[in-house]
Amino acid sequence: EEQARNAAFEQRIDDGDFIEAKDWMPDHYRKTLVRQISQHAHSEIVGMLPEGNWITRAPTLKRKAILLAKVQDEGGHGLYLYSAAETLGTSRDQMLDALHTGKAKYSSIFNYPTLTWADIGVIGWLVDGAAIMNQVPLCRCSYGPYARAMIRICREESFHQRQGYESLLTMMRDGTDAQKAMVQDAVNRWWWPSLMMFGPADKDSPNSEQSMRWGIKRLSNDELRQKFVDATVPQAEILGVTLPDPQLAWNAERDHYDFGPIDWSEFWRVVGGDGPCNRERLSARVKAWEDGAWVRDAALAHAQKRATQAAA
Ligand code: FAQ
Numbered sequence: 083e084e085q086a087r088n089a090a091f092e093q094r095i096d097d098g099d100f101i102e103a104k105d106w107m108p109d110h111y112r113k114t115l116v117r118q119i120s121q122h123a124h125s126e127i128v129g130m131l132p133e134g135n136w137i138t139r140a141p142t143l144k145r146k147a148i149l150l151a152k153v154q155d156e157g158g159h160g161l162y163l164y165s166a167a168e169t170l171g172t173s174r175d176q177m178l179d180a181l182h183t184g185k186a187k188y189s190s191i192f193n194y195p196t197l198t199w200a201d202i203g204v205i206g207w208l209v210d211g212a213a214i215m216n217q218v219p220l221c222r223c224s225y226g227p228y229a230r231a232m233i234r235i236c237r238e239e240s241f242h243q244r245q246g247y248e249s250l251l252t253m254m255r256d257g258t259d260a261q262k263a264m265v266q267d268a269v270n271r272w273w274w275p276s277l278m279m280f281g282p283a284d285k286d287s288p289n290s291e292q293s294m295r296w297g298i299k300r301l302s303n304d305e306l307r308q309k310f311v312d313a314t315v316p317q318a319e320i321l322g323v324t325l326p327d328p329q330l331a332w333n334a335e336r337d338h339y340d341f342g343p344i345d346w347s348e349f350w351r352v353v354g355g356d357g358p359c360n361r362e363r364l365s366a367r368v369k370a371w372e373d374g375a376w377v378r379d380a381a382l383a384h385a386q387k388r389a390t391q392a393a394a
Contacts, residue, residue: 095297100226103169111296114289115225116170118298120177123163124188127181128363130156132196133205141199148245149202155238162231169227182368190349191279193357200253200261200268206246208269208276208314214239215310216280224297247317254322262322269318270326277341278349280307286346311339 087106094101101107130153137153140146164174180186191209196202217239220232253261281287281303293299301309311330318325329342351357 095224095295098297099224100229101224102226110292111298112170114293114296114298115228116167116172117289118293119163119167119170119228120172120180121187121189123160123167123177124181124186125192126156126160126163128188128192128367130160131363131366132192132194132359133202135196136199136202139199140202145249148249152206152242152245155242159231159235159238162235163228166225166227166231178371182364182371184355184364187353189279190352190357191275193352193360193363194271194275195359197271198264198268200250200264201272203246203249203253203265204268204272206242206244207250207317208246208272209279210239210242210246211314211317212276212279212310214243215306215313219300219306222297222300247321250321250323265321266323269323273326274344274348275352277307277311277344278352280304280310282346282349283344308338311341315339 088108091101091107091111101111133149133156134153137146137149140149164177167177168174177186181188191212196205214236217232217236221229221236223229223232250265253265257265284290284302284304287303290299290302294302315325315330327342329340331340333340352360355361
């Protein structure tokens, strides 16, 4: 019977059906989705921290309003994604506990510091740019609740990418030499970590094969990384910045840009908890959770009071 259910499930995947929360699914499919969606949710929530750091120091009212809206969007994305993961039977408390005890992963990119205002523009351009490249195919993910959450998230991410690029264009066109140098410095620091966002090379990616077979991932880590490089090089030219890779060159034969080797030892170090800001990010999340205890207690007490009133 198990075999027949599995075969029917695989058939639905092959037919391009969406799998919904109450449908039968193999255990491993469920686990893979909880892993990926919860990591994604944690990334959005931890991802609020590097940019949140600049809200009080944004250079103009306009930039501050944009940044506030962007960081709020990220909070919202985290919430849709936790909800999507909850449909698979894992509670939000379990997911948050995994984050706060250091068991859960979140994107390596958010363990780097935001040193200057230019970092905020570069995060929009490169980090949101990489996020969109990775996330647009997830709108066709085989799990319905995740796919639907991604449609809304991608719309907002594209505004995030544009605001970042526009802010950098302003600095590069109208800025002082010092401001232009600040943009170049931020690009130098964020370029390689942005390429690492796509995950290990395909040959070192243990989850890819099964996830692609199940239509959870539609394109491989290396394919997405290449698409990102190809899309970003011309944008760097328009901006007037240099990407910090001497091996970056158009390859007419491949019809793609070639690029230099990624420092995978840095990637695994950051994923393993030893990046420049891992400890700071995690302790900020734990503190926020602890500081919010009274709100959760009050909400619970209020709900209990209403339940007793309704019963009376
Ligand atoms: N960082 O076998 P694979 C955003 C882990 S965008 C940390 O290739 P998979 C928007 C991976 O989990 C960022 N860990 O894994 C925003 C696995 O470990 P596990 C979030 C990484 O799942 C912008 C192991 O390495 N986006 O938040 C990373 O098939 C600006 C082996 O890797 C998403 O999460 C990494 N970079 O492919 C917010 C998108 N890469 O779980 C604020 C959804 C890999 O076996 C400001 N996720 N690992 O212990 C995905 O598309 C996939 O999960 C990948 C990884 C592509 C990230």
